[in-house]
Amino acid sequence: MTVVSAKHALEAAVEAARWAPSVHNTQPWTFAMSEQELALRADTDRKLRVGDPSGRELLISCGAALFTMRTAMRCAGFEPVVRTLPDPDRPSLLATLRPGAEVRPDESTRALADEFERRRTHRAGFADVPVPDRLIERLVLAAMDEGAKLTPVRSPEAVRVIAALTQAAQGVQAQDLRFSLEVIRWARAPDSTRTDGVPAQGYPRRPSRTAPDFPQRDYAWQHDWGSEADERAATAVGVVALLTTRGDGRQEWIDAGQALQHVLLEASAYGVSAAFHTQVLEMDLLREFLRLELCSGEYPQMIMRLGITFDDKSSMRRPLSEILE
Ligand SMILES: Cc1cc2nc3c(=O)[nH]c(=O)nc-3n(C[C@H](O)[C@H](O)[C@H](O)COP(=O)(O)O)c2cc1C
Structure with a gap:
C-alpha cells in the first residue's frame, strides 16, 4: 500500500x-x-x-x-x-x-x-408508481448489515396510526414556540448564501397531501418560500417504513445512522427516494407509544416513506x- x-x-x-x-x-x-x-x-x-x-x-x-x-x-x-x-x-x-x-x-x-x-430528501407525496417488493427486501437486508431493523409497514391501519401520530406531533410542535424557533433557525431564505440548514428550494411551495396525510415540517413558516415544482399531482404515500434498534444508546444511534444511509443509498441507486417524518420521535410519550404498539418493543429511530419522484430537489453542504x- x-x-x-x-x-x-x-x-x-x-x-x-x-x-x-x-x-x-x-x-x-x-x-x-x-x-x-x-x-x-x-x-x-x-x-x-x-x-x-x-x-x-x-x-x-x-x-x-x-x-x-x-x-x-x-x-x-x-x-x-x-x-x-x-x-x-x-x-x-x-x-x-x-x-x-x-x-x-x-x-x-x-x-x-x-x-x-x-441522493436527496423528498418532502411531498410520491408518484403513483409502486416500489418493487424485491427492492424493499434488499433494503431490509441493508439495514440488517448495519445492526438495525427496517420494517415496511404493510397494514393500512398501522399506516393510518403512524400518520395520525405524525399529525399530532407536528400539531403540538407548531404550537410550541421553542420548537418553531428551532426549525426557523435552520430554515434558509431563498437568497441565503449559507451552506447549512434546509434551503427554500428543498421543499415545494405547493406540497401535495397524501391520504392519510403525513405533514411536513413547516420550514417556510409564514413565508412564501419553496420550489416552484408543482407536486400536487404526486399524492401517493409510498411505502412507510420504520427503522428500529434493540437498544437505545449511543452505539445504537450510530448504527441506526449507518443503516439509514445504507438503505438510502441503495434505494437511490434504484431511483427510489425517501421522505422523513421524525417529529414523533422527538416527543418522548409518542415515541414510547410507537415503540410499544408498532415496533414490538424495539426503539424507533427513523420514520420514513419510500417512493418514486421525478422532481429534482436541491441541498447544500459546508x-x-x-x-x-
Ligand atoms: C436524523 C434525521 C432526521 C430527519 N428528520 C427530517 C424530518 O423530520 N423532515 C424532513 O423533511 N427531513 C428530515 N431529515 C432530512 C434532512 O432534513 C436532510 O437530510 C438534510 O436537509 C440534507 O438534505 P438532503 O438529505 O437532501 O441532502 C432528517 C434527517 C436525519 C438524518
Missing part, C-alpha cells in the same frame, strides 16, 4: 461524508485527518437543544456520515478499519477510520458511491475548510 493512495482514500472519505443526510441539514460533524487515520467527531454546538436534547438525531446523522466514509474508502480501494466510540473519556470522538487491506471495490459498492451526492481540522 502506498502512502499516497491511502491518503487519497482518506480525502475521498471526508469529501463523500459531507453529503450524508443530517437532521435539518445541521451537518453536526467535524473531521480530523492524519497521514493514516481519519477521526469523526460530533459537533455538539449544532445539536438541536429542543428537538434532540439527548443527541440521538445528531448521532444518527453522524452514523450516516460514517457509513458514507466506509463506503468511499472501500471504493477508493481499501477495506476500512473502524473503531466506534473508541475513547470513553472523549465522548465527542465518534469513530476512527483507517485504510486496511487493499480491496477491489465490487459493483454494489460503486453503485452506492455513485449516489453520495445524488466546504471542507469548515469541517476538516
Whole structure:
C-alpha cells in the first residue's frame, strides 16, 4: 500500500461524508485527518437543544456520515478499519477510520458511491408508481448489515396510526414556540448564501397531501418560500417504513445512522427516494407509544416513506475548510 493512495482514500472519505443526510441539514460533524487515520467527531454546538436534547438525531446523522466514509474508502480501494466510540473519556470522538487491506471495490459498492451526492430528501407525496417488493427486501437486508431493523409497514391501519401520530406531533410542535424557533433557525431564505440548514428550494411551495396525510415540517413558516415544482399531482404515500434498534444508546444511534444511509443509498441507486417524518420521535410519550404498539418493543429511530419522484430537489453542504481540522 502506498502512502499516497491511502491518503487519497482518506480525502475521498471526508469529501463523500459531507453529503450524508443530517437532521435539518445541521451537518453536526467535524473531521480530523492524519497521514493514516481519519477521526469523526460530533459537533455538539449544532445539536438541536429542543428537538434532540439527548443527541440521538445528531448521532444518527453522524452514523450516516460514517457509513458514507466506509463506503468511499472501500471504493477508493481499501477495506476500512473502524473503531466506534473508541475513547470513553472523549465522548465527542465518534469513530476512527483507517485504510486496511487493499480491496477491489465490487459493483454494489460503486453503485452506492455513485449516489453520495445524488441522493436527496423528498418532502411531498410520491408518484403513483409502486416500489418493487424485491427492492424493499434488499433494503431490509441493508439495514440488517448495519445492526438495525427496517420494517415496511404493510397494514393500512398501522399506516393510518403512524400518520395520525405524525399529525399530532407536528400539531403540538407548531404550537410550541421553542420548537418553531428551532426549525426557523435552520430554515434558509431563498437568497441565503449559507451552506447549512434546509434551503427554500428543498421543499415545494405547493406540497401535495397524501391520504392519510403525513405533514411536513413547516420550514417556510409564514413565508412564501419553496420550489416552484408543482407536486400536487404526486399524492401517493409510498411505502412507510420504520427503522428500529434493540437498544437505545449511543452505539445504537450510530448504527441506526449507518443503516439509514445504507438503505438510502441503495434505494437511490434504484431511483427510489425517501421522505422523513421524525417529529414523533422527538416527543418522548409518542415515541414510547410507537415503540410499544408498532415496533414490538424495539426503539424507533427513523420514520420514513419510500417512493418514486421525478422532481429534482436541491441541498447544500459546508466546504471542507469548515469541517476538516
Ligand atoms: C436524523 C434525521 C432526521 C430527519 N428528520 C427530517 C424530518 O423530520 N423532515 C424532513 O423533511 N427531513 C428530515 N431529515 C432530512 C434532512 O432534513 C436532510 O437530510 C438534510 O436537509 C440534507 O438534505 P438532503 O438529505 O437532501 O441532502 C432528517 C434527517 C436525519 C438524518
